Amino acid sequence: MPHTLTTCTFCGVGCGLYLESAGNSVxxxxxSFSHPTNAGKxxxxxxHGHEIxxxxxxxxxxxxxxxxxxxxxxxxxxxxxxxxxxxxxxxRYGPDALAFVNSPRCSNxxxxxxxxxxxxxxxxxxxxxxxxxxxxxxxxxxxxMLGTAATTNSISELAESExxxxxxxxxxxxxxxxxxxxxxxxxxxxxxxxxxTRRHRLVENADxxxxxxxxTETMLYGAIAKVIVDRGLAQTSFIRNRCQNYDxxxxxxxxxxxxxxxxxxxxxxxLIEAAAIAFAQARSAALxxxxxxxxxxxxxxxxxxxLVLLTGNLGKQGGGLFALTEQNNLQGTCxxxxxxxxxxxxxxxxxxxxxxxxxKLWHCKIPSRPGLISDSIFKNHNSVSLKGLxxxxxxxxxxxxxxVTEFFDQLEFFxxxxxxxxxxxxxxxxxxxxxxxxxxxRVSFTNTERRIQLAQQVVEPGLDLLPAWEQIAKIACLLGAxxxxxxxxxxxxxxxxxxxxxxxxxxENLVREYGRQWPCTKDHPxxxxxxxxxxxxxxxxxxxxxxxxxxxxxxxxxFPLMLVCGNSxxxxxxxxxxxxxxxxxxxxSILFTDYPHGFVEINADDAKALGIYDGQKVRISSQSGFxxxxxxxxxxxxxGTVYVPYFERQLEQQILGNESSRSxxxxxxxxxxx
Numbered sequence: 001m002p003h004t005l006t007t008c009t010f011c012g013v014g015c016g017l018y019l020e021s022a023g024n025s026v027x028x029x030x031x032s033f034s035h036p037t038n039a040g041k042x043x044x045x046x047x048h049g050h051e052i053x054x055x056x057x058x059x060x061x062x063x064x065x066x067x068x069x070x071x072x073x074x075x076x077x078x079x080x081x082x083x084x085x086x087x088x089x090x091x092r093y094g095p096d097a098l099a100f101v102n103s104p105r106c107s108n109x110x111x112x113x114x115x116x117x118x119x120x121x122x123x124x125x126x127x128x129x130x131x132x133x134x135x136x137x138x139x140x141x142x143x144x145m146l147g148t149a150a151t152t153n154s155i156s157e158l159a160e161s162e163x164x165x166x167x168x169x170x171x172x173x174x175x176x177x178x179x180x181x182x183x184x185x186x187x188x189x190x191x192x193x194x195x196x197t198r199r200h201r202l203v204e205n206a207d208x209x210x211x212x213x214x215x216t217e218t219m220l221y222g223a224i225a226k227v228i229v230d231r232g233l234a235q236t237s238f239i240r241n242r243c244q245n246y247d248x249x250x251x252x253x254x255x256x257x258x259x260x261x262x263x264x265x266x267x268x269x270x271l272i273e274a275a276a277i278a279f280a281q282a283r284s285a286a287l288x289x290x291x292x293x294x295x296x297x298x299x300x301x302x303x304x305x306x307l308v309l310l311t312g313n314l315g316k317q318g319g320g321l322f323a324l325t326e327q328n329n330l331q332g333t334c335x336x337x338x339x340x341x342x343x344x345x346x347x348x349x350x351x352x353x354x355x356x357x358x359x360k361l362w363h364c365k366i367p368s369r370p371g372l373i374s375d376s377i378f379k380n381h382n383s384v385s386l387k388g389l390x391x392x393x394x395x396x397x398x399x400x401x402x403x404v405t406e407f408f409d410q411l412e413f414f415x416x417x418x419x420x421x422x423x424x425x426x427x428x429x430x431x432x433x434x435x436x437x438x439x440x441x442r443v444s445f446t447n448t449e450r451r452i453q454l455a456q457q458v459v460e461p462g463l464d465l466l467p468a469w470e471q472i473a474k475i476a477c478l479l480g481a482x483x484x485x486x487x488x489x490x491x492x493x494x495x496x497x498x499x500x501x502x503x504x505x506x507x508e509n510l511v512r513e514y515g516r517q518w519p520c521t522k523d524h525p526x527x528x529x530x531x532x533x534x535x536x537x538x539x540x541x542x543x544x545x546x547x548x549x550x551x552x553x554x555x556x557x558x559f560p561l562m563l564v565c566g567n568s569x570x571x572x573x574x575x576x577x578x579x580x581x582x583x584x585x586x587x588x589s590i591l592f593t594d595y596p597h598g599f600v601e602i603n604a605d606d607a608k609a610l611g612i613y614d615g616q617k618v619r620i621s622s623q624s625g626f627x628x629x630x631x632x633x634x635x636x637x638x639x640g641t642v643y644v645p646y647f648e649r650q651l652e653q654q655i656l657g658n659e660s661s662r663s664x665x666x667x668x669x670x671x672x673x674x
Contacts, residue, residue, distance in 0.1 A: 002020070002021050002022075002458075003018040003019065003020045003021070003030075004018060004019050004021070004456050004458045005017075005018055005032060005456070006018070006019055006439070006454070006455050006456040006458065007445060007447075007453040007454065007455045007456075007515075008029075008042065008045070008046045008049065008328075009049075009105070009328045009329070009438050009445055009455050010045040010046065010049045010328055010577075011045065011174070011175055011326055011327070011328055012175065012324060012325035012326050012327060012328055012329075012330060012331070012447055012448035013037060013038065013155070013175055013177045013178055013447060013448060014037055014328065014445060014446075014447025014448070014449075014451055014453055015031065015032075015035065015037055015038035015041070015042050015043075015046050015177055016031070016032035016034075016035025016037065016038060016453075016514055017029050017030065017031050017032055017035075017038075017042055017046055018030050018031075018032060019050060019439055019456075019458045021439075021458050021459055024459045024460055025054060025459060026050040026053060026054070026439045026458055026459055027050075028050070029042070029046060029047055029048075029049070029050050030042075030047075031046065032514075034514075035514050036154070036155075036156045036514060037155050037156070037177070037447065037449065037451065037514075038177045039156070041177050041180050042177065043176035043177055044176075044583075044584065044587055045578075045584060046177075047583075048581055048583040048584050049438060049577070049581065049584070050438060050439060051580075051581040051582060051583060051584070052419070052437060052438065052577050052580050052581050053437035053438060053439055053440065053459075055420070055580040055581070057420055057421070057580055058419055058420060058434070058437070058580075059418070059419060059420060059421060059432065059434035060434060060462055060464055060465070061073070061074075061434065061464045062074070062075055062077075062078035062079075062431065062432065062433050062434065063078075063421075063429075063431070063432040064077070064078055064081060064430070064431050064432075065429065065430050065431070070421075070426070070429070070432065075464070075466065078431055078433065079471070079474050079475055079478060080478060081431060082415055082431055082475055082478075083475055083478035083479050085388070085413045085430070086098065086122070086388060086413070086475070086479065087479060089387050089388045089412065089413060090122060090123075092387075093387050095122045095123035095124040095367070096124050096126060096371070097385070097386055097387040097388060098118075098122055098124055098126065098386070098387070098388040098389070098390070099124070099126035099127075099128075099371075099372060099377045099386050099388070099389050099390070100114055100115070100117065100118040100122075100124075100126065100127050100128075100389075100390045100392075101127075101128050101129075101130045101374050101377060101389065101390070101391050101392070101394055102114055102129055102130060102333065102338055102391075102392035102393060102394060103129065103130050103327070103333075103392060103393040103394040104129055104130070104131060104325070104327030104328065104329050104330035104332075104333050105327060105328060105329065105393045105577075106129075106329060106333060106338075106392055106393050106468065107329065107332070107441075107443035107444060107445055107455070107468070107469065107488070108329065108332045108333075108335070108336055108443065108444045108445060108446060108452070108492070108495060109443050109444065109469040109488045109491040109492060109495070110392065110443070110467075110468040110469040110472060111129070111329070111332060111333040111336040111337075111338050112336040112337070112344065112491060112494075112495050112498070113469050113472040113473055113476070113485075113491060114127070114338065114390070114392060114472055115127050115336060115337040115338050115344070116362065116476075117472055117475065117476050117481075119337075119343075119366050119367065120362045120364045120366065120481070121364075121476050121479050121480070121481050122479075123365075123367055124367060124371060125340050125341070125349055125367050125369060125370055125371030126340060126371035126372050126377065126386070127337070127338055127339065127340055127371055128338060128339065128340055128371075128372070128373045128374040128377065129330065129333040129334065129338040129339070129374070130374045130394040130396075131327065131330065131374070137297065137298045137301060138291040138301055138323060139334060139339070139342075139346075140298070141298055141301040141302055141305065141544075142301075142305070142323060143346055144542060144544075145302065145305045145309070145541060145542045145543075145544060146305065146314075146321075146532075146540075146541055146542075147540055147541075148346075148531060149323075149334060149346055150323065150331060150450050150518075150531070151320070151321065151322045151323050151324070151331075151448055151449050151450060152314060152320035152321050152322075152530060152531045152532065153286065153317070153318070153319065153320030153321075153322065153449070153529070153530040153531070154449050154517065154529050154530060155177075155178060155181055155322075155448075155449050156181075157286070157317055157318045157320070157529070157530065158178075158181045158182060158185045158190075158286060158318075159181070159184065159185050159188065159318075160284060160317055160318030161185060161190050161282075161284050161285060161286040161318045161319065162189075162190060162191065162282035162283050162284050162285060162318070163190065163191045163192075163193065163278050163279050163282035163284075163285040163286070164182055164185060164186070164190055164191070164192050164193070164285070164286050164288065165193040165194075165195065165275070165279060165285065165286070165287045165288065166182065166192070166193070166194050166195070166196075166202060166288045166289075167194075167195040167196065167217070167287065167288065167289040167290075167304065168195065168196050168217065168289055168290055169196070169288075169289070169290040169324065169326075170198065170200035170201070170202070171200075171201075171202050171288070172200060172201035172202055173200065173201070174290075174326050175324060175326060175448075178288070178324070179201070179202055182202065182288075183202070183205055186205055186207075191207050191208075191278055191282070192205060192206045192207050192208075193206065193207065193208045193209075193210070193275050193278065193279065194206040194208070194209050194210070195210045195212065195217070195220065195275075196210075196211065196212070197211065197212060197213070197214045197564065197566075197637070197638055197641065198211075198636050198637055198638070198643075199211070199635055199636045199637075200636065207278075208271060208274055208275050208278070210265070210267050210271055210272065210275060211267065211638050212265040212266065212267050213264070213265055213266045213562075213638070213640075213641075214562065214564045214641060214664055215552055215664055216264055216265040216266075216549075216552075217300045217303065217304075218297075218299045218300045218303045218546060218549050219256075219261045219264045219265055219548070219549055220261065220265050220267070220272065221300075221303035221304060221306065221307055222253065222256040222261060222303060222546060222548060223256050223257075223258050223261030223262065223265075223272050223276075224272060224275060224276040224279070224307060225253050225256070225276075225303070225306060225307060225310055226253050226254070226256040226257070226258060226261075227258060227272065227273050227276035227277070228276050228279075228280045228307075228310055228311065229250065229253055229254075229310075231276075231277065231280075233276075233277065233280035233281065233311075234280070234310050234311070235310070235311055235312030237312075238309075238312030238314075239309070239310070239312070239543070241535065241539070242314075242535060242539055242540055242541050243309055243539060243541045243542070243543050244539045244541070244542050244543065245542055245543045245544065245545065246543055248543075248545045249306065249543040249544070249545050251545065252545030252546065252547060252548075253545075255547070255548045256548055258272060258273065264551075266638075266640075279307065279311060280310075280311050282311075282313075283318075284313065284316055284317065284318035284319040285308075285311060285313050285319055286313070286318065286319055286320055286321075286322060287304060287307065287308055287313070287320075287321050287322065288322040288324055289301075289304055289321075289322070289323065289324065290324050290326065291323035291324060291325050291330070299546050299547075299549065302544040302546050303546050304321075305321060305544075306543055306544060306546065308320070308321045309541055309543055310543070314531070314532045314541070315530070315531070315532035315533050315534075315535070316530070316533075317529075317530060320530060320531075322448070322449075323448075324448050325447075325448045328445055328447070329445040329446060329447075330448075331446045331447065331448060331450065332444070332445055332446030332452075334346070335446055335499060335501075335502070335518075336495070336499070337498075340370050340371035340372055340373055341370035341371070343355065343358060343366075344358070344495070344498045344499045345498070345499040345500055345501065349366070349367070349368055349369070349370055350368055350370070352368075355368060358498060361494070361497055361498060363482075377389070377407075378396055378404045378407050385410065386407075386410075386411065387411065387412045387413065388411065388412060388413040388414070388415075389411055389413075389414050389415070390415045390417075391414070391415065391416050391417070391424070392416075392417040392418075392468060393417060393418055393419075393435065393468075395418075395422045395423065395424055395576050396424055404424075408424070408427070408428040411428065413430055414428050414429050414430050414431075415429065415430065415431050415432075415433070416429040416431070416432045416433070417432075417433045417435050417468050417471065418432065418433075418434070418435060418576075419434065419435050419436075419437055419577075420576055420580060422576055433466075433468075433471050434464075434465055435465070435467070435468045435471075436461045436465050436466075436467050436468070437461075438455065439455075439456075439457065439458040439459055440457060440458075440459060440460070440461040440465070441455075441457055441461065441467045441488070442454060442455070442456055442457040442487075442488060442489075442507075443455055443467070443469065443488045444488075444492060444505075444507075444510060446518070449517060450517045450518050450528075451514070451515050451516070451517045451527075452502065452505050452510055452515050452516050452517070452518060452520065452527075453510065453514065453515035454507065454510050454511060454515065467488065469485075469488055469491055470485075473485050489506075489507040492505065492506065492507055493506065500519075500521070501518045501519035501520065501521060502518055502520060503520070503521045503522050504516065504520040504521045504522050504523075504524065504525035504527075505518070505520045509525055515527075517529060552664055553664050553665060553666055554666065555640070555666045556666060558668060559621075559622065559623070559666035559667055559668050560640075560666075560668060561606065561640055561641060561642050561666070561667050561668065561669055562640060562641050562642070562664055562665070562666055562667070563620065563622065563641070563642045563644060563655065563656075563664070563665045563666070563667040564637075564641050564642070564643050564644070564664060565643075565644045565645075565652055566643060566644075566645070575588075591632070594615065594632075595615065595630050595632060597629075597630060598629055598630065598645075598648050598651065599629060599630045599631065599632040599645070599648075600618070600620060600629045600630070600631060600632065600642055600643060600644050600645075600648070600651070601631075601632045601634055601636060601637045601642070601643035601645075602618075602631050602632070602633055602634075602637070602642055602643075602669060603633075603634070603635065603637050603638060603639045603640070603641065604633050604634060604635050605639050606639055606640065606669075607631060607633040610669060610670065610671070611671065612631050612633065612669070612671055613631070613633065614631060614632065614633040615630055615631065615632075616630065616631050616671060616672075617629070617630055617631075617671070617672040618630070618631045618669050618670065618671060618672055619669070619670050619671075619672045620642060620644075620651075620655050620667050620668075620669050621655070621667060621668050621669075621670075622655050622656060622657075622665050622666065622667045623666075624655070624656055624657030624665075625654050625655055625656065625657040626654065626655060627650075627651040627652075627654035627655040628651075628672050629644075629648065629651050631669075642667055642669055655667065
């Protein structure tokens with residue numbers, strides 16, 4: 001049977017695999033043993049992700065809402081209707097009454113064209129990739145401190161790291177291929193340090209596990225930095241030659257105290273000290289953290305990057321900072337400019353020279369005022385009410401941090417691009433454009449290690465399906481733009497002109513040796529394994545003085561436990577694609593066999609003290625309200641906390657009321673009496 005080497009497009013690892021086809025269907029997958037990222041390993045999603053394309057629930061034709069009902073229509077009619085309504089709204093309310101939100105599942109080509117449509121044709125910077133404000137914090141902090149918003153080193157280099165610190169994510173469940181690379185490095189002598197509030201598979205193999213209280217990461221990293229400075233372990237030569245603000249950093253770090261920080265984090269000071277010494281003394285140390293965690297805050301990210309700078313772990317093989325992106329193309333969508341304040345290549349929209357370069361390429365004027373991020377878009381926090389929304393491969397009802405019903409109720413026009421009929425689309429969309437699936441188009445993605453790769457076309461899409469990038473291009477032409485792209489490769493050729501560090505990334509180049517890691521330029525077409533190997537003679541990096549955090553909310557006798565909202569180990573169960581793969585749906589719904597009506601997680605010791613057994617109905621009360629759910633009794637969560645998964649949004653709102661934006665709230669838990 002034919003088999004085609006391609007890239008898995010499910011998560012940010014971007015594994016190489018082969019797709020098997022028979023007739024015009026993909027029937028199987030197996031890993032590439034020579035791909036540098038996964039080296040013969042793929043996870044459950046890689047093995048079975050191709051099943052999604054054959055789902056009977058797929059949209060096959062455009063849908064348009066008439067008299068309250070969605071009915072199938074022809075492409076010409078759907079596209080003409082969209083163009084007419086967008087033109088009408090822009091003329092009536094102005095360009096900033098429209099917003100364009102896509103997903104990190106979108107390819108580089110469609111992301112680039114969508115932001116170009118918004119900026120060059122409509123005239124607005126209301127553009128975002130839809131993952132919320134905290135990943136935007138990560139981009140801002142990385143750009144400010146390092147000059148580049150990306151992972152600095154390659155996944156394969158973890159085999160050469162003397163110390164690997166994994167912070168705040170369950171790699172085994174979320175990014176299994178990278179977890180495997182970490183464990184193999186550990187087996188070959190690397191020291192593994194894990195920081196987080198939850199126990200998970202990687203913890204069982206860790207040399208040091210710092211199970212901290214929720215939201216005390218900043219205090220922890222401040223204490224680690226203080227130990228390194230006090231013991232004279234800072235890499236002062238690297239710092240003096242390459243970093244700014246070291247004296248200011250030292251002035252601030254002396255406000256931290258090891259014993260005080262240990263008490264705040266509820267971790268032994270000996271553990272903190274051991275972690276600090278191990279990380280600082282390693283010849284190469286890698287720090288892995290989740291760039292897209294909802295609970296990440298700016299000061300926490302700054303403290304993480306400070307640690308890497310303080311120990312000189314940039315510009316060397318086996319060291320570095322891994323800002324892991326769980327979505328398959330979060331890196332690429334940001335590179336392409338799907339950000340309200342950044343043009344392609346992370347240049348600010350206020351930068352006159354950057355705008356002028358793109359204006360010459362696009363033959364148009366570009367707005368200079370930053371737009372709205374997705375969180376503000378869905379909350380409609382702007383002076384001019386939004387009237388129209390373009391939404392691509394994104395499902396706000398399962399991913400937005402707040403109730404978005406009010407926002408959609410006031411929209412006058414709503415366009416959705418998706419492979420399936422989502423809840424949002426079914427309830428509110430005026431037009432739905434079906435998209436091609438994995439294996440049905442040739443486009444590019446950029447993974448979490450900056451590797452630009454091609455996802456190859458293996459089978460032909462249905463007769464009534466158009467690739468998403470082509471849909472966007474047709475709309476632009478109907479709105480008067482002179483766009484002429486015969487293929488996605490033509491779009492990539494323009495990307496190479498618009499994004500300097502993609503300038504060597506033609507399809508002819510990407511098809512060789514499993515893609516290219518950017519910067520991939522005309523002068524360096526082979527790409528770059530790790531960043532900052534060469535010093536440019538300037539102090540490129542910024543150490544940031546991070547003030548010692550103020551005390552967080554405290555428990556009391558009435559509310560003795562701390563409620564935490566976060567991702568359950570099985571949070572993938574909400575993913576729209578997984579719901580349409582029989583194998584993946586079964587695997588990621590395992591917990592719901594035992595807890596079909598949802599659950600909250602309670603530490604086993606706390607449950608024993610409260611007389612609560614596994615599966616029992618419990619009442620969780622705060623000062624603002626209460627909710628009822630089923631207890632999942634587990635040692636995964638630390639003692640003193642109650643963990644509410646993000647998909648339990650209604651429960652979260654019932655408990656927290658007006659405090660639903662807070663990440664930590666004291667609560668009490670009791671058996672619910674029928």
